[in-house]
Amino acid sequence: MSTSTSPLAQPFPALPAIPGVSLRVARARYKNWDRCDLTFVTLDEGTSVAGVLTSSKCPSPEVEWCRKALVLGKARALVVNAGNSNAFTGNRGRAAVEAIAARTAQHLGCDPSDVFVSSTGVIGVPLPIEKAEAGLDAAYTAEPCAWEDAAATIMTTDTFAKGAVTTAVVDGRTVTLAGIIKGSGMIAPDMATMLGFIFTDAAVDPVFLQRALSEANGATFSCITVDGDTSTSDTVLAFATGKAGNAPLTSDEDAGADAFRAALADLCRQLALLVVRDGEGAQKLIEITVEGAESDRSAHRIAMSIANSPLVKTAIAGEDANWGRVVMAVGKAGEPAERDKLAIRFGTTQVARDGLAVDGYDEAPVAAHLKGQEIEIGVDLGLGEGRATVWTCDLTHGYISINADYRS
Template sequence: MAKTDDKKSRLSDAEKLKTLKKKLKKLKAALKETAAGLEARAEAVVEAAVKPKNPVSPLAPARFPDLPVIEGAEFASGAAGVKYQGRTDVMLVRLAPGTAIAGAFTKSSTRAASVLDCQAKLALKQDTGAGAAIIVNSGNANAFTGRNGQEAVDAVTGGVAKALGVPRERVFSSSTGVIGEPLPAERITAVIGDLAANLDAAGAAGAARAIMTTDTFPKGAAASFEGDGGTINITGIAKGSGMIAPDMATMLVYVFTDAQIAPALLQRMLSARLDQTFNAITVDSDTSTSDALILAATGKSKAAAITDLRSGPARAFGRALEQVMLDLAQQVVKDGEGATKFVEVQVTGAASDADAHRVAMAIANSPLVKTAIAGEDANWGRVVMAVGKSGAEADRDRLTIRFGDMVLAENGWRAPGYDEAAASAYMKRDHLVIGVDLGLGKGRRTAWTCDLTHRYIDINADYRS
């Protein structure tokens, strides 16, 4: 120890200064590294605060549409804290006496409790004179929740029935959100009184926002036409962004009309328009446990009742209903999780309409096709692959593939006039049309989908957090 002390005491002032400078240099480097780390963290915090976690889809409409008031339908929305505090997550609709109800629901074998409850109620003979109600929550799907699921539905619908003075059999509920978590029904029943006190005929826009989950914009559509003796209005709202390949409808859709039409006829009108609208869309090939479409006709229009499907008013109603349903269905696709491109798949020349549907959905659901679209790659070979895997009848030498107006492949080979540069330029558009003609018959079908981007992974990796 003495030798070490002697050595230190023998260091010259120059050597001591040199040693101190080395230490100071190391301290400066460490300080600089720490400052850089703090700056990066600060930038991340600021970016997270400024940048929305779920930015609005670039395919979203410019604005929410003006929806005509449907006499006999009133809406309210509120925050029950089903999953998040302070977030609007419940909507209530009161429907006047005389309202007819029709519905379509997911064909999933693991249907949510609310879906099973709605199906059971619609299987009963409707007492339209008693009025009706719809209550919907987001944040929790109440699916795969066992006996507790039905008990929660009974508690919520019972609370609405008591508050509005309608039979429980005429109260329809829907839930959307995380699967497998018990629904905190008491949080919903606690706000029913406030919802009932704030019902408003002009409240549909607020209701559309209340049912959103990963949606980036509320969805609404409307149509009006002149019936026999008065105007008939149709208004619809929807939610849906992911888990979209419905096999009946989409996530949650509610359509209201003031037309006078009996329940059985209303159901036929609805069912006849599913295949060309909600059954023709897909975002990710996954069918939800909670898909529900409810159509309510309050009968308050001055127009004469629609009683014959062959009549002019019935045909006009069918066209207007399909217009609203298709508009809502396409908005769901345009809000597909992470979507940047809206894609229309047109299939013609199939041996049957069923085969055309198989081909259209095989293309629309293909991850390889959808990722190529996201990358703006005109890889028509992936369309060939999807046609081949669809299970539909196909002949290589009769197949024609188009992107927009350009023929890319025909007669079993790449088209003679194929232009890679032109095809690549076309893929930069945000609305694409993929056309396939099978050359076998008169079957045709159109499907709508979106691209598959990394944003889809980001959203669904964090869905429960």
């Protein structure tokens, strides 16, 4: 099931080591392949953790495990399995997660609840415990690896390894935030799942870290869509080792709290956009901004209605300046909108205003914009101050081929 690299791919950036974080990978051979598929990250004592997890009502046992462990706010290890999501596997799936946590805790001399586990891949097949344990043992004794190796090891149908880095000055010290992510969209459990892992050497109280991550998530991971399908396993975890030596961040009033929150949001945005750039079949990255809505929430819903519309997405794929489909998607969102106040632009070109095409509308600059790889759609509802930006990709034959023609 090899796919050529996304035309929107970006090279893997230079990521520095994060003190307190060690990366290792191994071959658990969850599928019949010869590649590393188990990632084992150890975290020094004193690491705090926060996370956001899928809202699916049918989550994987890994998600349930993480949800429980997050309450305690501390972490010593992260284990990521690629090739088998372990979702919808009943008691046997739960037992596999418990076995992984127990084996890791035994190696590190920590509590099982200090171990975070994520899995991505085929659904409905319990994760084989022997393979996981053998893989863990191999990883435990392996040499530490580079970020790019870890980013490649968590991939499934992804076409390129994805990572990002940023820094912030907190309490007079420069702290680093680095992250890796996988996913070809908010997509199906047997194909790909969005898993993102963020590491920082900043000292951050877990309650504050959770608040900052949830806030960043609302403006980044929650604002991307490939096909509107939400995985049973979506997970983003943030780990803070505290090795930078700053006074631990505990509230918005602390020196550097704003800088840290901004850096975390920036990192999340970078990682989220990388996922859209690897959307299945994607040829174009689409940024949709809705303003003038009654509220930010309303703006977000309208933007997602546009981003999830198959007709908008196929029009962009066809480089067709079909703004009527944007009107349609605004209209179906069910949010307050007045047709005769609606304005729409593609790129910087206004195409409709006050509920009809602009006088002397010239399609040429719009057609030129649509030939590019990065497309902007702007909608102004003319009702209030609500605003939101979301990102998606186009819907192409590639998406159909990946999801229908190829058998899993």
